[in-house]
Amino acid sequence: xxxxxxxFGTTTQPSSSxxxxxxxMPTAGTTSSSLHGGGSFLAELSNKxxxxxxxxxxxxxxxxxxxxxxxxTVPAGKRKGEKKERRxxxxxxxxxEVDILDDGYRWRKYGQKAVKNNRFPRSYYRCTxxxxxxxxxxxxxxxxxxxxxxxxEGTHTHAIEKSNDNxxxxxxxxxxxxxxxxxxxxxxxxxH
DNA sequence: CGATTTTGACCTGCGC
DNA sequence: GCGCAGGTCAAAATCG
Numbered sequence: 001x002x003x004x005x006x007x008f009g010t011t012t013q014p015s016s017s018x019x020x021x022x023x024x025m026p027t028a029g030t031t032s033s034s035l036h037g038g039g040s041f042l043a044e045l046s047n048k049x050x051x052x053x054x055x056x057x058x059x060x061x062x063x064x065x066x067x068x069x070x071x072x073t074v075p076a077g078k079r080k081g082e083k084k085e086r087r088x089x090x091x092x093x094x095x096x097e098v099d100i101l102d103d104g105y106r107w108r109k110y111g112q113k114a115v116k117n118n119r120f121p122r123s124y125y126r127c128t129x130x131x132x133x134x135x136x137x138x139x140x141x142x143x144x145x146x147x148x149x150x151x152x153e154g155t156h157t158h159a160i161e162k163s164n165d166n167x168x169x170x171x172x173x174x175x176x177x178x179x180x181x182x183x184x185x186x187x188x189x190x191x192h
Numbered sequence: 193c194g195a196t197t198t199t200g201a202c203c204t205g206c207g208c
Numbered sequence: 209g210c211g212c213a214g215g216t217c218a219a220a221a222t223c224g
Contacts, residue, residue, distance in 0.1 A: 108195085108196060108197085109196075109197060109198080110197095110216070110217075111198095111199095111215070111216060111217075112198080112199080113213090113214065113215065113216095115213080115214075116212090116213065116214090122214090122215095124215075124216075128195090128196090137215095
């Protein structure tokens, strides 16, 4: 059914090249102002402890979920002590008409859930590359449906297979704002 | 035929 | 302790 694949060409805005504008989220909270939507999102990011849940993330698939036929007695996740390296989190705000931005990587959608503060559902994507546990979540602001917030979790360990426009270029340079709960010392200034 | 998407169910963490 | 919110997985369906 969905046939919309690429991209910014359609549209009403001939704009230049890619048209989308990239805006990094300010840590200062300029957007908070009195908006609940924006504030909420920021608060969540900074509030998250990123303790890395032992849930089935890697290692063995194990029975994370409950199969309808069998009731797993195994509680998902029991690894205690395992810390695993922390996953860097990058949040980007993009202005686009489509939620799915092609950054050059292959993403497989693995879930969609609606958030409370947003009328639009949040989509969860995962890198299909083997060994690349990078996750990406896309969320659209109900306040500004034109604004799409993309949050990247982890870092790609493989090179981009697609050399789209300069998107990758920008993405590569986008590693600026890090929304983490324990590792965000430097990089305070977007422009160093 | 394979890969990917879609939807529902289920689990975990936190708050109260 | 229960409920809410968010996040993930799994099976089925669909597209190419």
